[in-house]
Amino acid sequence: MTTFQGQVAVEATTAQAAWGRAFRAAMDAIAGCFARREARTTAAEMITGLLTEVDTRNCWTPAEALGHPGPYRLQLPLSRARFDHDRAREDRPPGRA
Numbered sequence: 001m002t003t004f005q006g007q008v009a010v011e012a013t014t015a016q017a018a019w020g021r022a023f024r025a026a027m028d029a030i031a032g033c034f035a036r037r038e039a040r041t042t043a044a045e046m047i048t049g050l051l052t053e054v055d056t057r058n059c060w061t062p063a064e065a066l067g068h069p070g071p072y073r074l075q076l077p078l079s080r081a082r083f084d085h086d087r088a089r090e091d092r093p094p095g096r097a
Contacts, residue, residue: 039082
């Protein structure tokens, strides 16, 4: 591996770590809006699927890209999960004055 390849690898790893921290912070900010932990996890998975490189943005293609046999798991946050919309619209993150 050349020095340039090593530098590119380090920068990619650093960018990936920064993206992971930013994504977790965003999901933590809305976590309290979901009534159940499973819905929070599935919502994060759905957003990850929507951000993947796929041709169309519906529940089928991201679900398949994530390894699911169909869209049903990713449709849960959209159809049945309890979500506190008022809390999500607040100007400040939950727990901060």
